[in-house]
Amino acid sequence: MPRKESPAVNAKLLELLVCPLTKTTLTYDAKKQELISAATQLAFPVRDGIPVLLPEEARALNTQPSTKK
Numbered sequence: 001m002p003r004k005e006s007p008a009v010n011a012k013l014l015e016l017l018v019c020p021l022t023k024t025t026l027t028y029d030a031k032k033q034e035l036i037s038a039a040t041q042l043a044f045p046v047r048d049g050i051p052v053l054l055p056e057e058a059r060a061l062n063t064q065p066s067t068k069k
Contacts, residue, residue: 007048008049009046010049014035017035019037021039021055022039022040026044028046029043033045033047034046035053036061041061042060042061043058043061
């Protein structure tokens with residue numbers, strides 16, 4: 001069964017969206033279907049082309065380098 005593609009987020013909508021916590025701009029990661037807040041290091045999901053800007057739905061970005069050897 002072919003993989004169903006997620007609908008794209010409207011470009012005009014992306015221009016208007018900001019992080020719900022800091023009100024800073026978001027960047028869109030089309031491959032992961034997420035909106036990224038650099039200020040909070042959170043990734044907000046986009047489901048069926050609809051951004052979910054709820055802090056409890058966001059995932060933390062792992063920005064710390066791994067110290068495991």
